[in-house]
Amino acid sequence: MDSTYYEQIEDYLNGEMSHEEKAHFEAALSADKELAGTFSVYRTIETEMRGTAKYKMQEKDLRNTLLALNKRYFENEPQPTTKIIPLYSGKIFKTIFAIAATILLLLVTCFYFFKPHNTTQLLADTYFKENLLHINQTISDPEDTLEFGIAGDKLKQKNTIQDSLETGITAYNNQEYPNALMYFQSVYKNHPEYREAKKYTGLVFLASKEYDKALQVFDELAKENVPGNSGLFLKALTYLQRNQKGDKKRAKLLLQQVVKNRTENNKEAEDLLKKL
Template sequence: MDESKHFNMEQIESYLSGDMPSEEKLRFEANLESDTKLSELLHIYRTIDAEMHNTEKYSSREADLRNTLQQLNAVYFKSEVPVIQMSSRKQWYRAVMSAAAVFVLMLAGYSLFFKSSSNTSALADRYVKENLLHLSLTMDGAKDSLQQGIAAYNKKAYAQAIQLFEAVYKAHPDNSDAIKYAGITYLVTKAYTKALACFDELAAKKELFSNPGMFLKAVTLLQRDLQGDKEQAEQLLQQVVNEKSDGSKEAARWLKK
């Protein structure tokens, strides 16, 4: 029996938001490891959410998107499925994922409407949406302040999360995860100056075997998007590629756009 059928969209939303009970979360993650279809479904969900975020960001193009969705509906669904409306993001991606032609619709829609926004800023925006809105708890499950901060972050209790992360870092300046998570929290709450300070401090920790500080600083600059930010971010991305540090694959791909 296909185990992925036991998980519905509400459960995926609950998992991504951090609201899923711990026992159910462990069961869900165990299935992610063994069930390719479930893993792909989770990836689709994140991707669609990111694309819809970009659609809202570039809302002036919504009329064009409506027209093309109508055309795609006629071509791929033979008028058997009602035209997808744009009034609700949640309705949109649930309708898409329930359709047999989900991949065709996603790829066609992306190619037609987001090609012009495929630059480093848009890619950074997608990266945040797909990778930084949920933090993974460590495998040991310890209930320390860092874990509590992660749990608060996943529930979008960002003020509580930042207090916990900063308290951990103040007590343990060698805890690179604490400063990284503090920076990420500032990033997603658009406190860009504080995020940059955290990632500068993280990047300065040369003793770390794995250090995403420079890459995350570039992401933050692209998100802030003030004058000169994009140029500085691209310089950092090139440095990430040259040094083959964390984020080098994404950096190389973004620089080609």
């Protein structure tokens, strides 16, 4: 793989590319599987680093507290010269026990408060960033054939629709969600046979953390009896990201349904269930 791609990946993730550079790089992502795999690894590392960085300050505070306890109870304690006090002396034993209990309590508190609480939400967020934050510029055609005699008009209309979808996808990949939403909703409203536009509409809401709107879109999508329907899986993912009371249970039920019926994303659903 071209060594310059590593620099381009960093520039892309850091938002340091121009609009033209982004478009060129995203086209390379779609065409080069090796580059796409490397990009996924880089993005995962960046996600994990952001997820752990916010806990560094709390860990530093805990470390300072433990050092203060050590100085208070051990370093400043007068050292015996000739008299040796047995370890099992009642007073000394109680003091050591109290210190140990305090340190243990601090460690337990650290584990409980400083670890990421929303592991469910973090799991869903990581999946979204690795698999759905970027949409490939490959659009399926809902029509397999064109009618003879009006093929030219249909082809022209089809190209216009696909241009709109591609423009929306580019906006989505650039995290310009309001623009992307405008294109996707317009396409689906006027041409509902392009169901991908509806799916992309839901992804915009999910990326924007408008979970209720995303749930409504994915629920409607799940009710459509068409091949490759990922509505149920995306609805479950939205519940996991929203992470309100009862959402985890709802998500698990949907994921189990996806696995049982072997619908779209059943492998991913099975993997998520193992981690919940």
